[in-house]
Amino acid sequence: MDIADWRKQIDELDRRLxxxxxxxxxxxxxxxxxxxxxxxxxxxxxxxxIIFENVKRINHGPLDDRDLLRIYERMIDVxxxxxxxxxxxxxxxxxxxxxxxxxxx
Amino acid sequence: MDIADWRKQIDELDRRLxxxxxxxxxxxxxxxxxxxxxxxxxxxxxxxxIIFENVKRINHGPLDDRDLLRIYERMIDVxxxxxxxxxxxxxxxxxxxxxxxxxxx
Numbered sequence: 001m002d003i004a005d006w007r008k009q010i011d012e013l014d015r016r017l018x019x020x021x022x023x024x025x026x027x028x029x030x031x032x033x034x035x036x037x038x039x040x041x042x043x044x045x046x047x048x049x050i051i052f053e054n055v056k057r058i059n060h061g062p063l064d065d066r067d068l069l070r071i072y073e074r075m076i077d078v079x080x081x082x083x084x085x086x087x088x089x090x091x092x093x094x095x096x097x098x099x100x101x102x103x104x105x
Numbered sequence: 106m107d108i109a110d111w112r113k114q115i116d117e118l119d120r121r122l123x124x125x126x127x128x129x130x131x132x133x134x135x136x137x138x139x140x141x142x143x144x145x146x147x148x149x150x151x152x153x154x155i156i157f158e159n160v161k162r163i164n165h166g167p168l169d170d171r172d173l174l175r176i177y178e179r180m181i182d183v184x185x186x187x188x189x190x191x192x193x194x195x196x197x198x199x200x201x202x203x204x205x206x207x208x209x210x
Contacts, residue, residue, distance in 0.1 A: 001135070002139065003136050003139050003140070003145070006132045006135050006136045006139070007132075007136070007152075009128075009132050010129060010132050010133075010156075011156075011159055013125055013128055013129045013132070014129075014156065014159055014160055014163070015163050016125055017122065017125050017126070017129070018160055018163050018164055018173065019163075020118055020121055020122050020125065021122070021168060021173065021176060022164070022165065022166060022167060022168050023114075023118055024115060024118045024119075024122070025167050025168045025172075026167055027111045027112075027114050027115050027118070028115070029167060030106070030111050031108050031111045031112070034107065034108050034111070035108070040108070047112075051115075051116075051119065054116055054119060055119055055123055058119070058120050058123050058124075059123055059127070060127065061127060062127060062130050062131055062134060062187070063126060063127050063130045063183070063187070067130075067183045067186070067187070068123065068126065070179060070182075070183055071126060071176075071179055071180050071183055073179075074175060074176055074178075074179035074180075075176050075179075077175075078168070078172045078175055078176055081172070082167070082168070082172070
């Protein structure tokens with residue numbers, strides 16, 4: 001395979017990654033709505049730890065755990081914002097109402 | 106579906122995401138090796154732009170483009186490091202030899 005072939009493969013991987021990331025965002029939104037509707041606490045500090053442990057356990061490289069967790073930290077941060085928006089009524093809250101680190105998907 | 110069901114779905118999505126991220130890393134490594142072996146330039150500034158345009162074009166939400174690109178910026182940054190390592194002989198280069206922004210997958 002030449003560089004153009006590998007880039008075609010990357011573009012196809014990106015198509016699948018974008019789809020999965022959106023499915024994950026949808027699940028985070030649904031969890032946010034369930035928490036809102038049932039008055040469950042939104043802050044569950046063990047959940048993020050479980051996600052990172054899961055990711056490390058299923059990782060077989062070539063990415064090392066540190067690199068994979070760097071990607072996941074950003075992903076979880078974005079998903080946390082998505083969930084906050086779904087709890088707040090599907091609209092981004094004003095900046096001054098955001099409480100960092102208090103929503104886990 | 107309750108919260109536990111959605112979390113099971115997230116764990117399954119993460120299993121697939123970790124697999125795809127590793128496939129993408131493998132492709133970045135292979136491109137790095139091809140560039141090294143053929144003395145092709147490693148810096149192709151248009152490629153990263155194309156990746157971001159592709160991602161925006163195939164995004165149908167609920168993630169908005171800004172959120173998706175935040176995730177992709179981190180992902181591309183990690184992949185750039187992976188490619189640098191493959192060009193440098195499969196080992197992380199000393200910190201003082203790294204040249205930021207000069208490798209694209």
